[in-house]
Amino acid sequence: MKKDLKTLSLEELLERYNEVALLMGYDSDNLLTRSYTRRFKEKQRIVDEFWARSAIDALLPGIRHENPWIRYFSAANCGEIAPAETEAVLEELARIPYGTVGSQARTALYIIRSGIAVSRRPPQAPKG
Amino acid sequence: MHVHTQGVSRERPDFARSAERCWIDGDLIRLSHWPVGGIRPGGRAGPIPWLIDLSVLEEAMREVYGRDFRLGDRAALLQLAANALAAGDRRRAAEIADAVAFPPPEYKSRFHDAGLRYLRWGPAHSRGNPRIDVEAWLERKAWERKYDPDQPRVPRGHPDGGQWTNGPGAGGDDENPGEELLTDEEQQEVGRLAERARRILADAGDPDSLVVLAAGGEKPPKLPRSKWGALAFFAEFLGRMMVQRAFEGRNSPVWFDVIDWFNAINTMMPEFESYLTPPKEWEELVADRDYRDFDSYNDFLGVYGSAGAFHDWHHLVEQKSGFSEREINNTENIIRVPRGRHWQITSFMATPHDHLGGLSWRQWLRGKSIEEHRRVGMMAARDVGVLK
Numbered sequence: 001m002k003k004d005l006k007t008l009s010l011e012e013l014l015e016r017y018n019e020v021a022l023l024m025g026y027d028s029d030n031l032l033t034r035s036y037t038r039r040f041k042e043k044q045r046i047v048d049e050f051w052a053r054s055a056i057d058a059l060l061p062g063i064r065h066e067n068p069w070i071r072y073f074s075a076a077n078c079g080e081i082a083p084a085e086t087e088a089v090l091e092e093l094a095r096i097p098y099g100t101v102g103s104q105a106r107t108a109l110y111i112i113r114s115g116i117a118v119s120r121r122p123p124q125a126p127k128g
Numbered sequence: 129m130h131v132h133t134q135g136v137s138r139e140r141p142d143f144a145r146s147a148e149r150c151w152i153d154g155d156l157i158r159l160s161h162w163p164v165g166g167i168r169p170g171g172r173a174g175p176i177p178w179l180i181d182l183s184v185l186e187e188a189m190r191e192v193y194g195r196d197f198r199l200g201d202r203a204a205l206l207q208l209a210a211n212a213l214a215a216g217d218r219r220r221a222a223e224i225a226d227a228v229a230f231p232p233p234e235y236k237s238r239f240h241d242a243g244l245r246y247l248r249w250g251p252a253h254s255r256g257n258p259r260i261d262v263e264a265w266l267e268r269k270a271w272e273r274k275y276d277p278d279q280p281r282v283p284r285g286h287p288d289g290g291q292w293t294n295g296p297g298a299g300g301d302d303e304n305p306g307e308e309l310l311t312d313e314e315q316q317e318v319g320r321l322a323e324r325a326r327r328i329l330a331d332a333g334d335p336d337s338l339v340v341l342a343a344g345g346e347k348p349p350k351l352p353r354s355k356w357g358a359l360a361f362f363a364e365f366l367g368r369m370m371v372q373r374a375f376e377g378r379n380s381p382v383w384f385d386v387i388d389w390f391n392a393i394n395t396m397m398p399e400f401e402s403y404l405t406p407p408k409e410w411e412e413l414v415a416d417r418d419y420r421d422f423d424s425y426n427d428f429l430g431v432y433g434s435a436g437a438f439h440d441w442h443h444l445v446e447q448k449s450g451f452s453e454r455e456i457n458n459t460e461n462i463i464r465v466p467r468g469r470h471w472q473i474t475s476f477m478a479t480p481h482d483h484l485g486g487l488s489w490r491q492w493l494r495g496k497s498i499e500e501h502r503r504v505g506m507m508a509a510r511d512v513g514v515l516k
Contacts, residue, residue, distance in 0.1 A: 033474075037480055037488075040480045073482075076482040079482075107507075110507065116492075118484055
């Protein structure tokens with residue numbers, strides 16, 4: 001049985017994030033869209049937990065990870081805290097001709113540059 | 129992560145023996161996104177000894193290629209950025225490279241014992257065969273040391289015109305071309321480096337774990353294919369099939385299965401071929417260059433028929449996007465695409481994106497104008513390689 005995300009330490013949360021990112025890459029490369037979407041929701045919950053703990057910075061080192069999928073998702077989720085670095089990573093990934101990671105990065109760049117990108121920062125709860 | 133494989137985990141993928149490779153390959157790709165032998169030497173829990181020629185770093189090569197020559201998949205060639213390679217461990221890389229440049233005899237023999245008979249150094253495009261014997265490489269190194277571009281030549285007009293004359297770097301015999309050129313100082317340096325090489329090899333421990341990196345050029349070198357490769361693959365395939373049948377308790381002759389497989393492959397070949405079709409111009413993809421619209425998709429099919437074997441008609445603006453039939457079923461919106469690419473486009477439209485707030489393109493486009501739909505549809509067709 002999976003533990004609740006709130007009970008996980010930051011390291012465990014990061015490990016879970018990396019696992020999900022790798023599996024999403026596998027799903028995407030094999031056109032397993034339904035499985036990808038399910039894992040995407042799980043990844044969203046993990047990223048929301050990072051935001052809730054004000055620890056989204058912990059994902060930023062992932063932009064230098066050796067695996068292109070972890071680089072991609074780290075860049076996609078840290079765009080608001082380090083836009084220049086993450087865009088450079090997306091540009092680098094967009095040049096990958098094989099698999100779907102290049103396609104996803106090109107799409108992400110298109111979305112950012114056409115000004116239709118949506119903020120990933122969850123709404124803050126009202127104080128008091 | 130819990131992994132259901134035979135002793136293979138993310139931390140120790142190299143525990144797999146070559147016989148198990150066929151079983152664990154898929155799991156390893158799932159874990160690391162690299163095939164066996166293509167795992168990068170960096171970013172592991174423990175250090176992995178590796179060798180690199182310093183010239184890889186000095187010649188400002190953009191990319192290097194290499195693979196584990198003992199266990200690795202023949203087709204798996206590791207691609208790395210040279211600067212990334214050097215960033216973490218430049219000093220150690222320098223030490224090892226120096227040592228490799230002047231190896232003591234036992235160094236070479238350990239390479240041979242470990243089965244690492246082939247090293248490849250130098251730009252990928254410089255040779256057709258990417259594998260160079262260690263000794264041939266050493267000879268080349270020695271020759272480079274001997275070669276002096278300033279050495280005088282016999283002038284034109286003389287019977288020996290163009291030949292080298294005696295001069296610096298011309299000495300030495302062919303058996304040991306490099307050694308006679310070394311000054312005393314260099315001889316001492318060679319001795320020092322040889323000692324360092326011995327130490328590094330002792331530190332490296334098991335020579336099987338050495339990862340040998342090769343220098344690359346603009347594109348990856350082509351690995352030579354063994355003429356027995358196909359036979360070995362077939363034998364392995366047959367063996368696996370027989371083991372599987374034994375487990376399942378089937379009694380029919382094994383050749384029935386083989387025939388089934390060949391039939392299946394024959395049936396699928398046109399699909400593979402359609403998938404490999406290169407991107408085409410717009411005019412080649414449309415059913416008709418003149419504009420025609422229809423009241424339904426069936427009417428369209430009634431006029432233009434099927435898209436052909438393993439090809440589909442694809443709607444740039446999707447069928448259930450809320451526009452009128454004539455806006456969707458017309459010759460400017462329907463193109464002929466290979467079936468595999470069509471699946472890719474469908475996946476493209478259904479994949480959620482972080483930058484769209486977790487929506488897929490299909491969800492994001494709801495309520496948008498038909499121009500917006502068409503722009504995204506064209507982008508998808510270009511991205512998957514259907515449209516130029």
